[in-house]
Amino acid sequence: MSIKQQNELLPQISTTTKSLLIAGGTLLVYDYICRAAKIYFFWESGVIGWYLLLLGAIGLLLNRIDAKSSLKQPAVVEKVAAFGLVFVLAIKLIVFGAFIFSDSFETASTYLKNNERIRNEIGPVSGVILLSEGEVNTTSNSEGEQGEGVLNLVAKGSKEYKQFEIHVVKKREMSAWQVIETKE
Structure with a gap:
């Protein structure tokens, strides 16, 4: 896929996906700033940020699958990657829950x-x-x-x-x- 075709897919990213990616990135930056500046508030932000970035990446892949489908282009790589990320997210949530209890x-x-x-x-x-x-x-x-x-x-x-x-x-x-x- 050419760069021009890649750029045509960018506007088709949903607002939800953009919000997840921005929120995840913001929380990660906040986490690093809090630790460096010794701000003792919401240190959970890093963990939450990584989960939001993972959800955003899944959303991005799903948006690309929809966009490629509308252009009648194959999206096998995106489907495999989305499945892999959903699997990783499910395992992480199960293990995290098991640890907490x-x-x-x-x-x-x-x-x-x-x-x-x-x-x-x-x-x-x-x-x-x-x-x-x-x-x-x-x-x-x-x-x-x-x-x-x-x-x-x-x-x-x-x-x-x-x-x-x-x-x-x-x-x-x-x-x-x-x-x-x-x-x-």
Whole structure:
């Protein structure tokens, strides 16, 4: 497809798609500015921004599929890419939801809220944000469950916010997850 044909497809991008792309990009820029300037408000913007950009990319591909269909041009690449992005989005949302409701996340959140050193440094923790899914591996058998994991969290203190990498472990003989290491 020539550059002229590509430029003809640009005006056919929907307002919703443009809005998703602009909002996603704006939230990502805001996230980086907040962290650099130590503005302690809405650090979730980066996570939300990435999801909006992903939705915008899906919308862009769907707009291109419609535009190419109206021009009777094949859109196989766009269809495959759109399917791939929808699949990635679905997996990310499922995994993100699973992490939020997991025992390992609950243990790490409780640790951040109750740790005296962290509370002295950033103030009482009012909330914990899961930045990315991290990694948790578990195995179960008749003897019980064991596992280990790494979670990337932000503790929202009254003085400041701080990002932590929390390492958790659960052994078969233990009834609950335990925090074994915290990195800033």
